Amino acid sequence: MIFDYCDDSDGTDSDDENFSMYGIPPEEEEEKPTAISPNKKTSSGIFIEEQKEDDNYAKLDLSSLKLAVGQCYETKKHLETRLKILTVVEKFDYYKYKSNPRLLIVKCWVKGLTERFSRTRQATHEILGALYKDFVGGVGPKVLPMHVVEALNKRFQIKMEYWKAYRTLRHARELVRGSPESGYMQLITYLYMLKKANLGTYTQLELDDADRFKYLFLAYGASLNGFPFMRKVLVVDGTFLQGKYKGTLLTATAQDGNFQIFPIAWAVVDTEMMNHGTGFSNNSGREAFGLVKKAANAYRVVDFQTIFDQIEALNPALHHYLVQADVRLWTHAHFPGDRYNLLTSNIAESMNKVMSHARSYPIVELLETIRSMMTRWFSDRRNDALKMTTSLTRGVEKVLQSRVEYAKLLTVQDIDANQVQVTSGSSLHVVNLKYRRCTCRRFDLEKLPCAHAIAACEKRNISRIWMCHPYFRRSYLCDSYATAIMPRDFGTPVPEQVVSKVALPPIPKNKPGRPKNSRMKYALEIAMQRKKPRKQYTCGFSKTAGFSNSNSMP
Incomplete structure (x- = not known):
């Protein structure tokens, strides 16, 4: 299991998991850029949908504001709100002539309509927020x-200063998403309806003695059903929540056989439980970061130790920190289990990025955003998997194809019934086809045939498909997303004992000063941000970018 408590709200990520580079010589690995689809946002080899702006604006026709004989309203307050909005649009004002629980009589201050140059008495941020939400634009x-100021001024000639526009937008968002308090009030009922719509879903809500929120755990039945078809590497991460009530959103994710993020469980806790202090200096950050990256990605112990000694000489404090972090947990070479090709925090960073827009939502709206995202992911990926015509997933086919070209340059010689010697220049590796191993250790750790194994398979006339772990098969991918994630059914009857239960919000813990939108970064992250982009080399003969013939071995 990988635990990475790292929130990159500014979108920082790394290229440690570019699966398209696996099986290509090391020189090419350092220089080959990552192709990015225009319709997808990738955190290296992890494919994740770009967050789309909410364009479902609840725009109404202004004619609905008109008052007429026979109109009905739910309450007198609804009528007053509609009347106040009308005064702002039509630029007039009124006063209450008579009012009681069943009667409301108002009179205009002047006969007819009057021109208004600045604002009326009724143009509070609550009224302007309702006007903006229903008749102007969205609240994404x-x-x-500044967009609210421009929109209201352009359409209704309403002028306001920045802070009133800020309160207007905040109120409009509360009208759409609910208030922070209402989110906790609806939480118990929401979870009940969600479980009824999604069989096998597990939820746990913990309250304190005063019925105040402590923490929430949620795992959809679809995720639990699909988890057996995932590689058994969990990425656990946390990102802080914004808004009136602070907290932390925890995620547990895996990766499917097509290198896509697979959410398993979610949790919201009241307080942060980890910190990011590392204790080492930022000196030589860029050079140290490059060495740590190479050490983590090294497959052989001898290669790892050579790089690790360089780190010790350059930055002893960093070396001590990495030793304390336990090399078995962050390196390919020393990890005792099946880490496959998962190593860095790219998955965690991608999840933080895709959820960054919802961190200030009320808790029910936050959970509903998660549900909507997962519903879309499961549906799109299920359809995509069913359309695949290959035995392996599309992502794995691309990885293997990139290795085939290099495998053609290798020299293969039989050793015995199960072992094959593969050479290129002065480099030599032994492939064991029976146990699916190679002395380069890529085959062992990734569970995908390396270039040496592919060359051996070609020599023995063995399909490289059967050398891949079943997790990478199309059938596993289909089974991963077989269960749909359903929205809550508002027609579901909710028992009285559920409706009567109330979850109160936690006690606000707002610190003085302006709230921060991103955390402080440590030395390696700063170095990663400052590193220069990789240069793309072009073949002198074919004039194509990317792969070049080399005598080096992967």
Whole structure:
């Protein structure tokens, strides 16, 4: 299991898991860029959908504001709100002539309509927020107060300063998503309806003695059904929540056979439980980061030790920290189990990025955003898996194809019934086809045939497909997403004992000063941000970028 408590709200990620580079000579691995699809955002080899702006704006026709004989409203408050909005749009004002629980009589201050140059008495941020939500635009994460000022001024000639626009937008968002308090009030009922719509879903809500929220755990039945078809490497991560009530969103994710993120479980806790202090200096950050990356990616112990000695000479404090972190947990060479090709925090960083826009939502709206995202992912990936015509997943086919070209350059010689010697220049490796191993250790750890194994398979006339672990098969991918994730059914009857239960919000723990939107970064992250982009080399003969013939071995 990988535990990475790292929130990169600014989108920082690394290229340690570029699966398209596996099986290519080391010189090419350092230089070959990662291709990025225009419709997908990738954190290296991890494919994840780009977060889309909410474009479901609840725009209504302005004619619905008109008052007429025979109109009905739910309450007198609804009528007053509609009347106040009308005064802002039509630029007039009124006063209450008579009001009681069953009667409301108002009179205009002047006869007819009057021109308004700045604002009316009724143009509070609550009224403007309702006007903006229903008749102007959306309240998505990319909408800023300046956009609200411009939109209301352009359509209704309403002028306001920044902070009133800020309160207007905040109120409009509360009208759409609910208030922070209402999210906790609806939580118990929401979880009940969610479990009814998704069989096998597990939830756990913990309250304190005063019925205040402590923590929440959620695992969809679809995720639990699909987990047996995942490689058994978990990435556990946490990202802090924003808004009135702070907390931390924890995620447990895996990766499917097509190198896509597979969410397993979610949790919301009241307080952060980890910190990021490392204790070593930022000196020589860029060079140290490069060495740590090479040490982590080294497959052989001898290669790892050579690089690790260089780290000790360059930065003893960093070396001590990495030793304390236990090399068995962050390196390919020393990890005792099946880590496959999962090593870094790319999955965690990608999940933090895709959920960053929802961190300030009320808790029920946050959970609903997660549910909607997972519903879309499971549906799209299920359909995509069914359309695949190969035995292996599309991502694995691309990885193996990139290795085939290099495998053609290798010299193969039989050793015995199960072992084959593969050479290229002065480099020699032994492939054991029976136990699916290679002395380069890529075959052992990734569970995918390396270039040496592919060359051996070609020599023995063995299909490289059967050398791959079953987790990478298309059938496993289909089974991973076989169960759909359903939205809650508002028609589901909720028992009275559930409705009567109330989860109160936790006590706010807002610190003085302006809230931070991103955490402080440590030395390796800063070095990673400052590193230069990789240069793309071009073949002098074919004029194509990427792979070149080399005598080096992967």
